[in-house]
Amino acid sequence: xxxxxxxxxxxxxxxxxxxxxxxxxxxxxxxxxxxxxxxxxxxxxxxxxxxxxxxxxxxxxxxxxxxxxxxxxxxxxxxxxxxxxxxxxxxxxxxxxxxxxxxxxxxxxxxxxxxxxxxxxxxxxxxxxxxxxxxxxxxxxxxxxxxxxxxxxxxxxxxxxxxxxxxxxxxxxxxxxxxxxxxxxxxxx
Amino acid sequence: xxxxxxxxxxxxxxxxxxxxxxxxxxxxxxxxxxxxxxxxxxxxxxxxxxxxxxxxxxxxxxxxxxxxxxxxxxxxxxxxxxxxxxxxxxxxxxxxxxxxxxxxxxxxxxxxxxxxxxxxxxxxxxxxxxxxxxxxxxxxxxxxxxxxxxxxxxxxxxxxxxxxxxxxxxxxxxxxxxxxxxxxxxxxxxxxxxxx
Amino acid sequence: xxxxxxxxxxxxxxxxxxxxxxxxxxxxxxxxxxxxxxxxxxxxxxxxxxxxxxxxxxxxxxxxxxxxxxxxxxxxxxxxxxxxxxxxxxxxxxxxxxxxxxxxxxxxxxxxxxxxxxxxxxxxxxxxxxxxxxxxxxxxxxxxxxxxxxxxxxxxxxxxxxxxxxxxxxxxxxxxxxxxxxx
Numbered sequence: 119x120x121x122x123x124x125x126x127x128x129x130x131x132x133x134x135x136x137x138x139x140x141x142x143x144x145x146x147x148x149x150x151x152x153x154x155x156x157x158x159x160x161x162x163x164x165x166x167x168x169x170x171x172x173x174x175x176x177x178x179x180x181x182x183x184x185x186x187x188x189x190x191x192x193x194x195x196x197x198x199x200x201x202x203x204x205x206x207x208x209x210x211x212x213x214x215x216x217x218x219x220x221x222x223x224x225x226x227x228x229x230x231x232x233x234x235x236x237x238x239x240x241x242x243x244x245x246x247x248x249x250x251x252x253x254x255x256x257x258x259x260x261x262x263x264x265x266x267x268x269x270x271x272x273x274x275x276x277x278x279x280x281x282x283x284x285x286x287x288x289x290x291x292x293x294x295x296x297x298x299x300x301x302x303x304x305x306x307x
Numbered sequence: 308x309x310x311x312x313x314x315x316x317x318x319x320x321x322x323x324x325x326x327x328x329x330x331x332x333x334x335x336x337x338x339x340x341x342x343x344x345x346x347x348x349x350x351x352x353x354x355x356x357x358x359x360x361x362x363x364x365x366x367x368x369x370x371x372x373x374x375x376x377x378x379x380x381x382x383x384x385x386x387x388x389x390x391x392x393x394x395x396x397x398x399x400x401x402x403x404x405x406x407x408x409x410x411x412x413x414x415x416x417x418x419x420x421x422x423x424x425x426x427x428x429x430x431x432x433x434x435x436x437x438x439x440x441x442x443x444x445x446x447x448x449x450x451x452x453x454x455x456x457x458x459x460x461x462x463x464x465x466x467x468x469x470x471x472x473x474x475x476x477x478x479x480x481x482x483x484x485x486x487x488x489x490x491x492x493x494x495x496x497x498x499x500x501x502x503x
Numbered sequence: 504x505x506x507x508x509x510x511x512x513x514x515x516x517x518x519x520x521x522x523x524x525x526x527x528x529x530x531x532x533x534x535x536x537x538x539x540x541x542x543x544x545x546x547x548x549x550x551x552x553x554x555x556x557x558x559x560x561x562x563x564x565x566x567x568x569x570x571x572x573x574x575x576x577x578x579x580x581x582x583x584x585x586x587x588x589x590x591x592x593x594x595x596x597x598x599x600x601x602x603x604x605x606x607x608x609x610x611x612x613x614x615x616x617x618x619x620x621x622x623x624x625x626x627x628x629x630x631x632x633x634x635x636x637x638x639x640x641x642x643x644x645x646x647x648x649x650x651x652x653x654x655x656x657x658x659x660x661x662x663x664x665x666x667x668x669x670x671x672x673x674x675x676x677x678x679x680x681x682x683x684x685x686x
Contacts, residue, residue, distance in 0.1 A: 144324060147324070148313075148315060148316075148321070148323065149313065150312065150313055150314040150315055151309075151310065151311035151312055151313060154310050154311070154312075155310070155311070160378070160433075160437050160438050161314065161315070161433075161437070162371055162372075162378065163315070163322070163323065163324040163380055164324060164368060164371075164372075165324040165325045165326065165327055165364075165368060166324070166326075166327075167327045168324075168368050168372075257310045281439050282310060282436065282437060282439075283309075283310065283436045284436065284493075
């Protein structure tokens with residue numbers, strides 16, 4: 119039995135108080151380059167107060183269709199981003215995953231891939247889901263490589279959904295099935 | 308220009324969210340300058356208390372969240388984070404790709420330093436490259452010639468004069484509408500980059 | 504005061520007007536001549552709710568009337584004044600004739616003359632303004648006949664049927680209206 123379910127080599131997943139996440143989101147949201155990798159919505163820049171309201175409301179909802187965590191480094195306990203499962207359909211055993219590292223100095227160093235491995239382990243061995251999927255934008259090659267490393271397989275693209283800076287870009291859909299995840303040598307028991 | 312770009316950062320200023328703790332007091336002070344209130348609205352100029360501004364900020368955030376046709380940002384100094392003013396795009400009609408711009412630098416001592424110009428260029432980049440709008444409008448009163456000069460300097464074209472639409476201090480003034488099209492701004496931006 | 508040669512202006516009964524508007528809205532050409540909002544279909548119930556809510560507001564958001572033909576009291580459209588009216592004495596006028604049979608027969612121009620009289624003599628306004636669309640030349644002619652002057656165009660404001668159209672601004676000052684009325 120793995121007692122360090124939410125711990126990896128570089129990071130661990132944690133639960134945080136709304137005011138902690140609100141402060142981080144407000145700061146990260148100033149980085150519009152980061153936002154545009156993550157989100158299709160035009161940046162709104164809600165105040166810290168507004169973020170705290172939303173996060174508190176989310177806390178109260180306590181549903182079975184989403185699980186969100188903060189990502190902290192094991193070395194210095196620095197909060198560097200968030201990761202979570204959403205649109206989770208229990209009866210189908212299917213979920214979507216989203217990850218974002220707000221602290222740029224941790225990009226391209228394996229922190230995201232490590233967090234994703236922990237998340238998939240949680241999804242397949244704790245929640246016993248059958249598959250996990252994600253959407254990534256075709257102007258984000260760094261993320262695409264990270265997901266391929268974590269075992270995600272390309273499943274298709276929705277063409278020209280995003281319109282930014284005068285150009286059009288696709289949504290890429292990727293997914294990983296439980297059997298593929300097991301075959302990658304992931305469950306020890 | 309790439310996707311990974313800071314849409315809200317200038318050299319002197321940045322666009323930022325509302326600070327519900329610090330900002331109301333500052334903005335309440337500005338509203339006691341009726342000249343500024345008149346430049347920003349046709350409604351009768353009226354100073355606002357800190358409590359009123361606090362409520363106004365909450366209403367703004369609610370509206371931004373729900374109406375989905377408004378964006379409101381504060382303008383802050385990069386040097387020390389102090390509130391300089393605000394800038395907003397309102398009245399967005401998504402099906403037509405149009406929006407209307409409003410901008411204020413609250414303290415007269417902070418004007419003429421390039422803060423407004425930077426904020427405006429950030430906002431136009433946001434409007435044309437993030438929101439993909441086709442045109443942006445602005446409305447100024449003939450009784451604030453500085454505002455008219457400001458927009459014209461940045462490429463806005465005078466399009467409409469509502470004659471004698473404003474009555475202030477017993478005098479009538481025109482209400483002036485200006486507009487800039489996406490392609491016009493893109494051409495101007497290219498020129499600006501070429502000269503840098 | 505509210506009677507012209509062809510029409511009279513009456514108060515809006517929310518239910519009655521809502522039913523008519525719901526019917527007229529189905530004609531998307533009519534909607535697109537009138538409004539910048541995307542053509543849409545709302546139930547009469549929803550439209551009536553909006554009218555009722557507006558009528559409850561204090562102070563009223565504007566002065567809105569139904570247009571009825573003098574001949575047989577038929578409800579043919581609506582007309583109204585709104586905007587931040589008081590400090591500057593300017594209102595924007597909006598008119599819509601839902602019944603196509605009454606287009607291009609002078610009913611709109613007549614209603615416009617009635618409302619201008621109301622604006623200048625009852626509300627004591629200094630000017631009345633309006634916006635109209637480049638693709639609606641019939642309306643532009645009607646407003647010119649009623650005395651409105653061209654004041655400019657917001658270029659390429661509208662985007663419909665794959666192309667851009669200007670938004671036309673027109674206005675009439677009190678002194679211009681007085682000169683016409685007495686002349």
